[in-house]
Amino acid sequence: MPWLILAxxxxxAFLYGAATENALLCLFTKPLPVIALLLxxxxxxxxxxxxxxxxxxxxxxxxxxxxxWPGDLFVFGLGAFLVAHLAYLTAYLGDTRRLAMPFxxxxxxxxxxxxxxLASHGLxxxxxxxxxxSLTISAMLWRALARLGAPxxxxxxxWLAIGGAALFVLSDTLIGVNRFVHPFAAAPYAxxxxxxxxxxxIAASVFGRRTD
Numbered sequence: 063m064p065w066l067i068l069a070x071x072x073x074x075a076f077l078y079g080a081a082t083e084n085a086l087l088c089l090f091t092k093p094l095p096v097i098a099l100l101l102x103x104x105x106x107x108x109x110x111x112x113x114x115x116x117x118x119x120x121x122x123x124x125x126x127x128x129x130x131w132p133g134d135l136f137v138f139g140l141g142a143f144l145v146a147h148l149a150y151l152t153a154y155l156g157d158t159r160r161l162a163m164p165f166x167x168x169x170x171x172x173x174x175x176x177x178x179x180l181a182s183h184g185l186x187x188x189x190x191x192x193x194x195x196s197l198t199i200s201a202m203l204w205r206a207l208a209r210l211g212a213p214x215x216x217x218x219x220x221w222l223a224i225g226g227a228a229l230f231v232l233s234d235t236l237i238g239v240n241r242f243v244h245p246f247a248a249a250p251y252a253x254x255x256x257x258x259x260x261x262x263x264i265a266a267s268v269f270g271r272r273t274d
Contacts, residue, residue, distance in 0.1 A: 063102075064101070065098040065099070065101040065102040066098065066102075068094055068095075068097065068098040068101070069094065069095040069098035069099070069258075071094070072091045072092075072093075072094020072095050072097075072098065073091075073094070073095050073254075073258060075087060075091040075094075076088055076091040076092050076094070076095075076254065077251065077254070079091060080250045080251065080254070085130075085132060088130055089127070089130045089131065089132075092126050092127075092130045092254075093123050093126045093127060095258050095261070096119055096122055096123045096126060096258075096261060097123065099119055099261055099262060099265045100116060100119050100120070100123075102265065103115065103116055103119070103265055103268060106268040106269050107268070107269075107271070107272075110153070110156050111153050111156055111157065111268060111271060112268045114149050114150070114152045114153035114156065115149070115150065115153050115264060115265060115267075115268055117146075117149040118146040118147070118149035118150045118153070118264070119146075119261065119265065121142050121143070121145050121146035121149060122142070122143060122146045122261060124142040125139045125140075125142035125143040125146060126139075128142055136241070137188070137191065140191060140195060143195075143234070144194070144195050144198050147198050147199050147201075147202040147230075148198060148202075150202050150206075150227070150264060151198075151201055151202045151205050154202070154205035154206050154208065154209055154223065155205055157209050157212055157214075157215050157271075158208055158209055158212035158213075158215065160208055160212065161208075162204070162207065162208035165204055165207035165208050165210075166204050166208075168204075168207065169200045169201065169203045169204035169207065170200060170204075172200055172203060172231065173196045173197055173199065173200025173203075174196075176196050176199075176200075176231075176234075176235050176238070177192065177193055177196040179235075179238075179239065179243065180192055180196075180235075180238040180239070180242045180243060182243065183242055183243050183244075184242075185242060188242075192238065192242075195234070199230070199231050199234055200231075202227055202230075202231075203227045203228065203231055206223045206224050206226070206227035206228075207224055207227075209223055209224075210224060214272055215271065215272070216270050216271055216272060218270055219267045219268075219269070219270055219271040220267070222263045222264075222266045222267040223263065223264060223267035224263075225260075225263040226259075226260045226261065226262065226263025226264035226265075226266070226267065227260070227263075227264065228260070229256045229257070229259050229260030229263060230256075230257065230260035230261065230264070231260075232256045232260070233253050233254075233256040233257035233260055236249060236252050236253045236256065237249075237253055240253070
């Protein structure tokens, strides 16, 4: 599978670039795993769900480049990923719009905990954008959870979307903790690995999505 080879080569090269502090290598290799997922997605059943997931991946690709670009483009990268989460949320809403109150409460608690953790050390002018981002990723997680048990949504697809959404939320949280709370040495590796796995889960949910 050429897409898998591309993802593994790109991921390995990026991790090497991060370990050796080679910013140029990181810039050129960071997008490759997501590009590989977009190529893989072409083999999935066509439809609105696949289209919105692809839009989310493309926006994530833009966010990757903005965050890896020399200079502080954090706010612009945050904006790209925020819209990517909205694209995923739209895809999930296309499968079910049921309230799923227990999942709503779980997602709300998750978002509140994330924002409280990040705000505990002060966010300054970024307080409002980070609050809105926390709300958005919580909503995306809620709608991924709401697909579980929904009519005609395959169980494997639902769990893949949930796992992908949860890992994406974790990756975003680690970015915030590393930037606003307490930097930690393993951050570049923990952030990117949870991010790539999360994106894979979300993309994989397109395959076998519907049941009879």
